[in-house]
Amino acid sequence: MTEWIISILLLIGGSFVLIGSIGLVKMPDYFMRLHGPTKATTLGMASLLTAAMVFFSTSQDALSVKEILISIFLLLTAPISAYMMIKSAIHHKLDSIERTQGKDNIEDDV
Amino acid sequence: MRLETRFKWLPTPITSTLLFLVWLLLNNSVSTGHIVLALILAITIPLITSPFRTKQPLIIKPVLAIRHLMLVLYDIITANVQVAILILGPTKKLTPGFVKVPLDLTHSMPITILASTVSLTPGTVSAEVYPWRECFVEGQKPQQRYLLIHVLNLTDEQELIKTIKQRYEAPLKEIFQC
Numbered sequence: 001m002t003e004w005i006i007s008i009l010l011l012i013g014g015s016f017v018l019i020g021s022i023g024l025v026k027m028p029d030y031f032m033r034l035h036g037p038t039k040a041t042t043l044g045m046a047s048l049l050t051a052a053m054v055f056f057s058t059s060q061d062a063l064s065v066k067e068i069l070i071s072i073f074l075l076l077t078a079p080i081s082a083y084m085m086i087k088s089a090i091h092h093k094l095d096s097i098e099r100t101q102g103k104d105n106i107e108d109d110v
Numbered sequence: 111m112r113l114e115t116r117f118k119w120l121p122t123p124i125t126s127t128l129l130f131l132v133w134l135l136l137n138n139s140v141s142t143g144h145i146v147l148a149l150i151l152a153i154t155i156p157l158i159t160s161p162f163r164t165k166q167p168l169i170i171k172p173v174l175a176i177r178h179l180m181l182v183l184y185d186i187i188t189a190n191v192q193v194a195i196l197i198l199g200p201t202k203k204l205t206p207g208f209v210k211v212p213l214d215l216t217h218s219m220p221i222t223i224l225a226s227t228v229s230l231t232p233g234t235v236s237a238e239v240y241p242w243r244e245c246f247v248e249g250q251k252p253q254q255r256y257l258l259i260h261v262l263n264l265t266d267e268q269e270l271i272k273t274i275k276q277r278y279e280a281p282l283k284e285i286f287q288c
Contacts, residue, residue: 016190023197032206034235035262036197042230043190062138069135075186079229079236086237086260101207101264107240 002058009051016044029097030089038082046071119153121160124169126152166219170287178281182227185277189232196233196263207264208237211257211271213279220282225257227278233262234270 023036049067056064090106120126133148134140169175196204215221225236238258261270 016194019194019197023193026197026201028201029206031235031237031260032204032262034260035193035233038229038235039186039189039193040197043187064138065135066138069132075230076226079226082229082235083225083237086235090237096206099205101205102209102267105208105210105258106238107258 002054006051006055009047009054013044013046013048013051016040016047018044020044029100030094031086031096031100034082034086038078042074042078045074119157122156122163122166125156129155167217167286167288169285171285174281175285178285181281182230182278185227185231189230192232193262204263205265207261207267209259209261209264209267209270210240211259211274213255213257214275214283215279215286215288216253216255217286217288220286220288221255221257224278224282228257228259228274231278234259234274236260 020036020040023040024033027033027036049071053064053067096103130148130152133151134144137144213221215224221239228234228236236257236259240256240258241253
């Protein structure tokens, strides 16, 4: 039973991380490429870590909860790194694709 | 908005609780020795570092904060599925866009939390805060600030602004009472 749970969690996690990476390759411009890795990977990593937690809690005697910490740190750092990257992209005035709406909302750097 | 705690020896209650929990989680044990050590660390580290910190607004409604956290966690899961569908669907149909959301919040720390939740929730990544510098002049009305976000698939700008303001900003305003 636990093996089933672990394998299902691993499959879900793996497919979300894969989808995030596909987004990184497939999207046409820098700003859109950021969306895949910031979101699809957080849930992917979370379920991979849950799988690790279930595995180590059942194969050893003690409950293993360190993996929760890794997920929390990932959740905290993912938006910050995304913000740093998009801010530097705006600073360098990177081109976004033609059909992007509301480009005039971007103000000049102060 | 309140910056000071009631107790002098506990300048940042949330940081202390987090330190306590993280120490126990890192050691993966709840033995008496580790609990005592965690308590000592949780009280002394904020006390020693408090002179270096800028004062941040305190959470005034903790129950609401936990409820908001649960809502955000739920939204993160749905966001992941939505973005996965958008990524796998046809790229040509996506209409990306930049949207400027007017903020009612004025202090940097609630704005940071709002920006992070926006980054983690469906199809949006926060890009910039205008004006970037925080300018608090005593007795003056604080400046109106904007959050610039990049949307992967923009369909209705007004609707999106409304959702962000109601779903994520209003609870934050209440939690920090600002």
